[in-house]
Amino acid sequence: MILHIDMDAFYASIEERDRPGLRDKPMVVGGNPDKRGVVAAANYTARRYGIHSAMPTAQAKRLCPKLIVLPPRHSYYAQVSQQIRDIFHRYTPLVEPLSLDEAFLDVKHSHLLFGDATEIGRRIKREIRDELKLTASVGIAQNKFLAKVASEAGKPDGFLEVNPAGVQAFLDRLPVTKLWGVGKVGARSLQKHGIHTVGELRASTPALLEELFGSWGETLWELAHGRDSRPVIPDHKAKSLSHETTFAEDITDAEALRGWLLDLTRQVAARLRCNHLRGRVVIVKIRFADFRTITRSRTLPQSTDVTQELWDTGLALLLPNLPLRHRGVRLIGFSVSGFEGDESRQADLFSEPARAKNVRLDTVSDWIQARFGAAALTRAAELAHTAE
Template identity: 55%
Template sequence: MAAFLHRNFPRFHPFRMILHVDMDAFYASIEERDDPSLLGRPVIVGGSAEGRGVVAAANYEARKFGVHSAMAAARARRLCPHAVFIKPRIDDYASVSRQMRDIFEQFTPLVEPLSLDEAFLDVTGSESLWGASADIGRQIKQRIRAELKLTASVGVATTKFVAKIASALKKPDGFIVVESGEVQAFLDPLPVERLWGVGKVTSRVFDRLNIHTIGQLRQTPLATLSKLFGASGEHYWRLAHGIDGRPVVPGREAKSISSETTFAEDLADKEILRVWLVELVEQVARRLRRHEIKGRTAELKVRFADFQTITRSMTLAKPTSITQELLEAGMELLTKRLPVHHRPIRLLGFGVSKLDRSGKSQQSLFDRPDRDRQQELDRVADQIIEKFGKLAIRRGAGLDKNGE
């Protein structure tokens, strides 16, 4: 991979230059930074030492034992019994993420966040101010290290797809630049599983066809791939040829507030999915209340193992930021609105739209008797979390297996 490390790029390019910045073990690294006694020890964020819940993140020491996100905490405990389990502090992680965003926007306004810990940056128009795209990538890494005391891995390329792969290959603290004329040489040796959308099932099909690398896939006729995979066949073919014309889309005023997570392994366990949904709903509800916003439509986003993505939504009786009301809607969507027989899930997201920023609280004849009590519970919970961190309070799923 040395051939693709930083070279002296010309200052101007006739094509887009895109950075993918991906923080290294983000949640766990923040915990290590804030508590130096954790350094050198396996750290698992999420779940508990007693084996309850699921893993949200793991540092590299824990990953050596096979621990990864979305794994049941009980299994993580068996794999790494001496690990330190820490409750997530999502609000703290979000605060660090905003600091990262501030650094990015000093170099370019074209920033597209993907999650709290990663983003695409289009730096094509920034080279006249900050130097070549590779130099910008290095400056961003240095700023993150100096100001946040964290490390990031950066991929630099002419497309989102290639930049994202490049950022992942030398983690942690990685830095890879792929020049426009070397895209195929960069992609060809990589395993076909590096392509977006190639999961376990698709990988087994490729294995039967003796297609193990992106280069081998690239030599496969498009007609053959389309016959085998339908519309996804062209998707694989285009990526194998380094074709990805998607622009970096900077953030705009939010029309919705949402949170989502991609699992390291596809999940079919309904109870684990319910636990993750509780976490996502709590994040969204706290953000709504923090910004004095309410939402009228609850939305569930699901991406299955075959990369099919669907959304399900429902309109609420009135705009709300009450956690319990949003949780009830989310559970309804998860347990009753998905196909009866569906593939395992690789991504789960929850959000609200049709936002009301008026800050007013209108009463109605349909208000539930316990609504004031739920609002007070949320207010107290928010205060406790703000003062003592998320470790101080934890919401159970609170619903039966039918979501009721």
């Protein structure tokens, strides 16, 4: 059995924990509404006003004039994320982070020490609450796809296990948008053929899905049957580290996408440093509203874990590929591969003083932003890029 553990409104919940006076007040973590910022996370009070992540902060303020907007503290969130992962590793070494706030856990070798998957899931959920004062939603199932759907179905503060014998009963009633990659545009295409639920999609033909979604149609058909053979791969064994986000509403604003790319880059860079890895290959993934998906990559002259270097490369890959006038973007992803360890770092820094300075600046920036907030320090090179 696989566990998918997803923190509830992670950034916003951390801010509420650290500033109890914010509880029950509409609040988001996001960019400046006067500088085309976007919402990175919204607490559950703000969500009652229709506010969600990826929404322009200015629009969120229009929906709720009393909305509190806090600048993100990415380095601090990464530190809390590591504390959560330390709890995961008490129970299994097979932990695959998807982002700072969610991960898959394979607990097949843990039952003799800690009990079955249900018991392990409840213990982890309890320890996160007791030690970190945060809530997590837990999904348990026979594979990664089902576990993730289960954790989403129980939010917030949820706990849901999908019994292998009840997979189709669990899936069939769900809307097709619960399948990975099916957004509003894809759902409308399916609805034209009378397909509204996963059960109806499962009863359709693979040929129809291939006609509508291309090669992804076969994957959707497999998911509708509850099939997913992907293993849980820990960071240190992965060939790449990546983060991606699917937007609740298609984004047509290039500045908003730049802001999201920066957020994804920071998360990937934090994971690289945490695992003492540096990568040479940067990849940006864009899925448009019409379901066309493109990936663009660039190989760097030397490996890096420096946020600024990764961000500059990602931006160069993103901007030329945004023909947004006729279609929006529903998903954006950022990944790094071509790993090297830290062995060559000292030689690099000795031979390149300018790069050594940038690395030290990254370290100092992380510390200052973690302690005093993201607004406390901004590198001049970022001013033209960030949507905050």
